Amino acid sequence: MKVLLIGSGGREHALFWKLSQSPQLTELKVLPGNGGFPAESRVHDVEWRDFAALRRYVSEQHFDLVVVGPEDPLVAGITDQLQDICPVFGPDQGAARLEGSKDYSKEFMRKYNIPSADWQTFTDFDQAWAYLQSLPAPYVIKTDGLAAGKGVAVAPDLESAEKALRERMLDGKFGAAGQRVIIEEFMPGEEASVFALCDGQRALPFMASQDHKRAFDNDEGPNTGGMGAYLPVPFMTPALMQKVQTEVLDRALAGMQAEGHPYRGLLYAGLMVEGESVRVVEFNIRFGDPETQALMTMVDDDLLDLLYKSATGDLGSINKIHHKPGAAIVVVLAADGYPGSYRREIPLKNLDTSSGDIIPFHAGTRHTPDGLVSNGGRVLGLGLQGSSLTAVRTQMYTEIEHFCVDGLFYRTDIGAKGV
Ligand code: AMP
Ligand code: GLY
Numbered sequence: 001m002k003v004l005l006i007g008s009g010g011r012e013h014a015l016f017w018k019l020s021q022s023p024q025l026t027e028l029k030v031l032p033g034n035g036g037f038p039a040e041s042r043v044h045d046v047e048w049r050d051f052a053a054l055r056r057y058v059s060e061q062h063f064d065l066v067v068v069g070p071e072d073p074l075v076a077g078i079t080d081q082l083q084d085i086c087p088v089f090g091p092d093q094g095a096a097r098l099e100g101s102k103d104y105s106k107e108f109m110r111k112y113n114i115p116s117a118d119w120q121t122f123t124d125f126d127q128a129w130a131y132l133q134s135l136p137a138p139y140v141i142k143t144d145g146l147a148a149g150k151g152v153a154v155a156p157d158l159e160s161a162e163k164a165l166r167e168r169m170l171d172g173k174f175g176a177a178g179q180r181v182i183i184e185e186f187m188p189g190e191e192a193s194v195f196a197l198c199d200g201q202r203a204l205p206f207m208a209s210q211d212h213k214r215a216f217d218n219d220e221g222p223n224t225g226g227m228g229a230y231l232p233v234p235f236m237t238p239a240l241m242q243k244v245q246t247e248v249l250d251r252a253l254a255g256m257q258a259e260g261h262p263y264r265g266l267l268y269a270g271l272m273v274e275g276e277s278v279r280v281v282e283f284n285i286r287f288g289d290p291e292t293q294a295l296m297t298m299v300d301d302d303l304l305d306l307l308y309k310s311a312t313g314d315l316g317s318i319n320k321i322h323h324k325p326g327a328a329i330v331v332v333l334a335a336d337g338y339p340g341s342y343r344r345e346i347p348l349k350n351l352d353t354s355s356g357d358i359i360p361f362h363a364g365t366r367h368t369p370d371g372l373v374s375n376g377g378r379v380l381g382l383g384l385q386g387s388s389l390t391a392v393r394t395q396m397y398t399e400i401e402h403f404c405v406d407g408l409f410y411r412t413d414i415g416a417k418g419v
Pocket of ligand 1: 186
């Protein structure tokens with residue numbers, strides 16, 4: 001099978017790594033990729049946003065499958081644009097609203113009885129501010145549209161809540177995405193990420209993982225795209241996973257069918273767990289990053305087979321996704337300053353992927369005549385699979401300095417909660 005992967009982050013590098021192991025693969029291209037991908041696999045002369053050119057390229061090259069990594073192309077309708085010429089792994093534009101609009105997503109959850117937090121949507125600052133003042137602290141304020149993971153504020157008091165509201169609704173900090181604002185009930189608990197492969201009818205979950213969203217140790221500092229992840233997550237028991245299946249995944253799949261957009265591709269349920277209760281924080285329409293970098297090292301099936309069957313509506317013959325025993329971790333090396341304005345073009349060490357067990361997945365790197373440099377806030381994700389979470393944490397934090405250079409930082413407590 002000849003496959004085109006779209007995207008340029010650590011998630012895509014991990015998908016590329018796992019897809020490359022498939023016996024069914026004949027050729028794998030990435031558009032556009034980053035400094036971690038083999039040069040000959042990278043497609044530079046087409047841009048995904050130019051749908052006409054992309055259609056021509058996909059049809060001329062006779063791809064058998066297009067795998068879409070990030071949310072932006074899906075929200076822009078890339079699946080609708082290509083699916084008559086090639087199967088596409090990823091939902092259509094109608095279903096992509098589950099991530100593209102938080103307001104749509106919340107209405108969907110209410111309509112199909114998927115447990116989540118109460119909320120109200122506002123377009124008027126004064127009404128939003130009056131509503132906020134009627135609520136107990138802490139306050140959860142979200143922009144409606146895509147905001148690269150930075151649209152959500154969890155404010156401990158009214159003063160910071162007002163500031164968050166003002167930035168979004170009056171100061172235009174998030175552009176058009178900020179004009180509609182959602183104010184949500186605060187849900188206490190522990191977060192977990194469940195990714196499910198969907199074929200329109202069925203949702204098959206991978207093992208749950210846990211992201212670390214805050215920039216610094218002990219969950220301090222600002223929210224980021226994710227600073228590390230691990231699996232398995234001890235509190236995600238088989239009983240809880242069954243609840244996620246029936247109360248979240250099955251209802252979402254049935255709901256999307258009823259809405260006329262049967263869900264194909266990856267459905268990401270971001271969950272808040274408190275004791276036996278599970279509620280959805282958000283749906284995403286693609287694999288999570290960095291969780292996927294740890295997850296891929298644990299998957300014990302042919303990923304290409306799974307993604308192809310999901311894209312073609314054919315998961316019926318598969319009962320479950322198999323995982324290796326043990327545990328996996330990913331620790332992100334980020335540029336100093338991230339998630340604010342961060343250091344650029346940091347010279348990186350020569351990273352030989354074949355040495356040792358740790359896999360350096362590239363998130364933001366590029367080659368220059370002088371060598372590999374950073375090209376983004378999250379630079380590398382170091383993935384490691386092993387016999388237990390304690391074992392992979394110990395090995396990771398013993399060997400991590402081999403990969404870290406001046407100008408990068410990382411959290412030292414990834415996975416500590418899972419031990
Ligand atoms: P989201 O982009 O919706 O996933 O929100 C980003 C992060 O904000 C989540 O991962 C949670 O840590 C936090 N968050 C969002 N909504 C809530 C909520 N209703 N209650 C508590 N924390 C939340
Ligand atoms: N790790 C969070 C996300 O992918 O949205």
